[in-house]
Amino acid sequence: MKEKFILKQEQLFNTAAALFAEKGYHGTSINDLAQAMGLQKGSLYHYFKSKEELLFMxxxxxxxxxxxxxxxICALNVDAVEKLRLFMLFYSSFYAGDRDRLVLLINDIDKLSEALRLKIIEKERRYTKALTDIFSQLQAAGIMKKIPPAVAAFAFFGMVHYTCKWFQQDGPVSAEALGEMFLEIFTNGVFVNPVTGGDVNAGEN
Amino acid sequence: MKEKFILKQEQLFNTAAALFAEKGYHGTSINDLAQAMGLQKGSLYHYFKSKEELLFMxxxxxxxxxxxxxxxICALNVDAVEKLRLFMLFYSSFYAGDRDRLVLLINDIDKLSEALRLKIIEKERRYTKALTDIFSQLQAAGIMKKIPPAVAAFAFFGMVHYTCKWFQQDGPVSAEALGEMFLEIFTNGVFVNPVTGGDVNAGEN
DNA sequence: TAAAAAATACCGACCGCTCGTTAGATTTTT
DNA sequence: AAAAATCTAACGAGCGGTCGGTATTTTTTA
Known part of the structure; x- marks a missing residue:
């Protein structure tokens, strides 16, 4: 039975994520982690080969x-507006749904060595591209304002990623409801009727 | 002449901010900092009494x-719409304008001990309240949708704070232009014409 | 089914090194 | 000569990681 190993490793991962999220990668010692698991620190090295590899995993x-x-979602045969909706709803509830891991991704990715960091960044790049592509399609269709797609994408990622600093899963707003709000803010804004003044280029196309 | 002291301390602060931002608070040793300043590490203690106090300052x-x-801005005698505009433009260009310090504020605030952290958080709380108050006024006036003011505020802070992960000051978009875009996205959305479907409660009031 | 063998999980002492901090001596500036 | 800035050397603690050895559990064998 390999099950036992996997099970305990999973428990270890969750404990590590919680500790790293709370005190930071460098601020959490292997000993801290061992104590939280009720083990001696030497024993942990049966589950990973180095602290850095643990973070990477x-x-x-x-x-x-x-x-x-x-x-x-991107492979679905739906129009860009719907794709954007699905993307944003999924992304919001996924990232607002596991606070510990999100904190790690935001705070501690730079603590990885070049080689490992690049592997993570490459994957980030892929879904950044996915979202910017959707924006480009929307602009080509004249549905979206001419805000640089990358700026729009990072603005959205910022809204979502920052939830790890304030959003409580057991609070009055669910992760799904939060996603709906972000979608609405991002696509139509918080104002009931458009208010002009500093408009970038609203209404053309 | 106290000038010399202040000047060198300022230089030290900027160096520390850059190093902390790059490698994290725990990832940067006093020795790293001393080397970057061309001094021995013991010498630095003429300029601060502990590493933690340095971060706090x-x-x-x-x-x-x-x-x-x-x-x-909040004390100005202008309507809420204009106040929101001024708030967002200032906030965006201020925080997008000093990447190092922003990174510290996002990543390393939790490394402070309880007592010092609370002092910082209290000030954060004050401008969170400032923004939520503006939103409450806008909602009372029927100008803004019924999104919880705190959610809206943190959504905006997220957009801005996350700039430290991607925005380059010397890139094609200035911090001020970025502020204009954030304002436009946040108030009116990225779509040219409102697109309904998952609307929270657009159009009422 | 029971003993033997193999694999797994864990312990606890230890390594070399770096950490933040301190104190006293020394150099540089005023 | 006084004051400010810097250096040198050392401290105790804690770091990530290693290793030989020991329980414990699982698998194989008879």
Whole structure:
């Protein structure tokens, strides 16, 4: 039975994610982690070969799961408006749904060495491209304002990623409801009727 | 002449901010900092009494400057729409304008001990309240959709704070232009014409 | 089914190194 | 000569990681 190993490793991963998220990667010692698991630190090295590899596995597992779902959405045969809706709803609830991992992805990715970091960044790049492509399509169709797609994409990622600093899963707003709000803010804005003044280029095309 | 002291301390602060931003608070040693300043590490203790106090001073100086300006804006005798505009433009260009300090504020605030962290958080709380108050006024006036003001505020902060992960000051988009885009996205959305479907409660009031 | 063998999980001491911090001596500036 | 800035050397603690050895569990064998 390999099950036992996998099970305990998973428990270890979750504990590590929680500790890293709380005190930072460098701020959490292997000993801290061992204590939280009720083990001696030497014992942990049966589950990973180095602290850095542990961090990498946490991040990679997480981002790969997101990427899989996102590429499914992008492969759907629906128009760009609907694709954007699905993307944003999924992305919001996915990332607002696992605070610990999100904190790691935001704070500690730079603590990886070049080689490992690039593997993570490459995957990030893929779904950044997915979203900018959707924006480009929307602009080509005259539906979206001429805001640089990359700026729009990072503005959205910012809204979502920052949830790890304030959003509580057990609070009055669910992760799904939050996604709906982000979608609405991002596509139509918070104002009931458009208010002009500093408009970039609203209404053309 | 106290000038020399202040000047060198300022230089030290900027160096520390850059290193902390790059490698993290725990990832940067006093020795790293000393080398970057061309001094021995013991010598640095003429300029601060502990590493933690150094971090605190960096954060406090920065957030206090922002808060001062924000409270000026809130005290202006203009309507809420204009107040929101001024708030967002200032906030965007201020935070997108000093990447190092912003990274610290996002990543390393939790490395402070309880007592010092609370001092920073209290100031953050004040300008979070400033923005939520503006939203409440806009909603009372029927100008803004019924999105919880706190959610809207954090959505905006997220867009801005996340710039430290991608925005380059010397790139094709200036910090001011970025502020205009964020304002437009946030108030009117990226779509040219409102697209319904998942609307929270657009059009009422 | 029971003993033997193999694989797994864990311990605890230890390595070399770096950490933040301190204190006293020394150099540089005023 | 006084004051400010810097250096040197050392401290105790903690770091990530290693290793030989020991329980414990699982698998194989008879």
């Amino acid at each position: 946490l991040l990679d597992e997480y981002i790969s799961a997101a990427l899989l779902e996102i590429e499914k | 960096l954060l406090d100086e920065y957030i206090s400057a922002a808060l001062l300006e924000i409270e000026k």
